[in-house]
Amino acid sequence: MIIKEYEKKERLLDINVLDTTDEAGVVGYRGRLALVEAEAGDASGHRKVPSIVMEQTIMLSKEDKLLMLAGWLDRVEDLSALVSLYKADFSADMLAILYVLNLTKAVVVELEGIQFSLMPLEEGLVWNKLMDEALLEKSDFKKMSSAQKVQVLYQALKGYQAEGEAVSLEQAQAYTADIKREGRGAL
Secondary structure, eight states, rough: HHHHHHHHHHOOEEEEEOOOOOTTEEEEEEEESSSSSOOOOSSSSSSSOOEEEEEEEHHHHHHEEEEEEEEEETTTHHHHHHHHHGGGGGGEEEEEEETTBBBBEEEEEEEEEEEEEOOOOOOSSSHHHHHHHHHHHHHGGGEEEEEHHHHHHHHOOOOOOOEEEEEEEEHEEEEEEOOOOOOOOOO
């Protein structure tokens, strides 16, 4: 159960969902995901927050392979860090849908044999965007566990056709702008 291994390696941050589904060996996750190993923080063994993370991460794994990976990256170039750290865990037909803050145009990038659908997103929720893509409503998830909801989303997205032209990672970086997340504080 590869996602549970990520927890042991302290790569899962701000965990919202980390549980098994009704199907044996299938684990669903929602939270943040470290894209680089965190540095040691103090003598007690606490680690610093990793310098690159994927926000609003949604993953589904079966045994030791990722079936689905979705989330929100700040920069297109962060995809390299994601692939570098997790490529050994990708299933051959992994569904990969990533929203990218600094991207200005939807594209498809193939890395390590996986097609990554990259779409621009300045604000919003990845879960809601994926529900829209899958044509699902909140009522479709009634009385399900949180992990089961991730699996239902995955099943609905299995036939997903990525939008945008197929480009290299270097070409995708040409479709970026200097966009930063807005900090929001107390009102």
